[in-house]
Amino acid sequence: MDKHILLRDLDVPNIHELAVYSQHDGYVAWKKAVTSMKPEEVINVVKDSGLRGRGGAGFPAGVKWSFIPKDVFPKYVTVNCDESEPGTFKDHQLIRSNPHQVIEGTALCAYAIGANVAYIYCRGEFREPARELQKAIDDAYAAGLLGKNLFGGNYSLDMYVHLGAGAYICGEESALLESLEGRIGQPRLKPPFPAVSGLYSKPTVINNVETLANVPPIVLNGAAWYKQWGTEKSPGVKIFSVCGHVKKPGNYELPLGKYSIQDLLDMAGGSMTGRPIKAVLPAGSSSPIIPAANFHAKLDYEAMAAIGSVLGSCSWIFMDDSVDMVWAARKMIRFFKHESCGKCTPCREGTHWALRLYDKLLSGKGTIEDVNLIGDVNKQIIGKCFCPLGEFATSSMTFTLKHFKQDYVDFVEQKKGGSEVYLQELARDHHLHELHSGVVPVNGIAVH
Amino acid sequence: MLKDKYKDQIAALFAKYPPERKRSAVMPLLYLAQEEYGYCSEDAMREVADLCGMDPTEVKSVVGFYTMYYEHKVGKYVIDVCDDLPCVLRGADKFVNYCEQKLGIKAGETTPDGKITLNVVMCLAACDRAPMCQVNTDYHYDLTPDKFDKLVKELRSK
Structure with a gap:
């Protein structure tokens, strides 16, 4: 890939600033959607792109949006930025270094489902990066990109940051809603699912930060453009967070299905200790561990399932042979x-x-x-x-x-x-x- | 009282949620109370309960559930070091040992001058830059004993 689609801060200095983001196609998709697209068209392009939820579950985003009933008001968008599992740190970089793309993706989701309010639920420990996100939201309001009667039309959108206070469980979507409603974060019985009865018992879409960051370029360039990367069932690009015993830990944005686990390890500089890598956890502490013998597997949803593991949130913890x-x-x-x-x-x-x-x-x-x-x-x-x-x-x-x-x-x-x-x-x-x-x-x- | 001292700030907090959903503001209000009083005292919880139209015991259950609300006094600066699996693979355990030795306290304790509390905490979503910590709300990455010495010196001089 020539350029990053999500981790654009690696190509464009200061893209966290509105002026810089605007110079690089920022909010073009947003204006295009509100001024010239019907909400269903936005849902359809996301559906056609095959974008799957990047929080871990991998549910198709456009399909999730299409479950929202049209005749019930109000509706809500809630962004899951409660990234808290050992091994995860991609949303952290996105809201800190490319916040406008997260805001624009959230806005597009809200427009697509007919919501006028969006909440971005950040884990409490993200107070510092959430300040960057809040500043970006404030700048977007000041530039007329959020607020009342956008682009001279009838559509209005408010966006708020809500801070959690330290609870991994709030990454579970219904627990997140409970927390946002001011209660302890314990999950709700499903059904009803949030699409029917979510925040304040109203239809709600809950998406991960990275999922929504994919949306502006998809709406701008179309589904076919996005599908040039990835496989048929795992289209597009994904952020791979790599940590543990590697020389170059960090976030790597890669097309799905192209590289193997061994390739990822090589990109991250190989073993930090010089000792052989024994195993990797592919999606944080909750994922089935993969022994080094299976490092030939390709990085997509299907190939990972075939070796008895998951792609999930793509939080790769490599461990050398000293680890018991x-x-x-x-x-x-x-x-x-x-x-x-x-x-x-x-x-x-x-x-x-x-x-x-x-x-x-x-x-x-x-x-x-x-x-x-x-x-x-x-x-x-x-x-x-x-x-x-x-x-x-x-x-x-x-x-x-x-x-x-x-x-x-x-x-x-x-x-x-x-x-x-x-x-x-x-x-x-x-x-x-x-x-x-x-x-x-x-x-x-x-x-x- | 919070409601007098932070009238505008509190009104702005409530404005983020539907008018009949004041309870949604309980978490931001508890942060406000904690910043004002240093921790979530029982009186502070009563104030917040009053503002949100909640029962004080409900507020206390929220404070008890989430780890970032303190029910007792803590140091002026709280240093939270992550010692979960990915961080320890990069040396966080030895780093915590050093922090304890440097500050002369064990993890979970506060220095006798009330200035610094040292905690080890669950994941802070910065595994790639371990050993790492937060000082109150700010991140500090790629830590070494030298960097920690400087950090402590800076905090002590504030």
């Missing part, structure tokens, strides 16, 4: 246990008991029965959770046990647990847990 998968799985389970919203028992209790078992292994007291018990606990979570995020917690157990069972056996037989590093890690987590749960006083004052 028992330790890695524990780190991930710790995250999911901490972030469980508590609504359903399998996730809340399951992650708690799984972490206890991993802690026992790390402390050096674990046995092979504990390894088997991890498998049993895992089975009692899989398929029983209220929302997908509970299921996400199980991947780290299921697939490290599947592909790296020997790590578990060796861990017990070679008595790897109880090392100074592991004990220090456990002690730190235990101390924090005691502080947070009020068992020991914080700053000399008991909190509970």
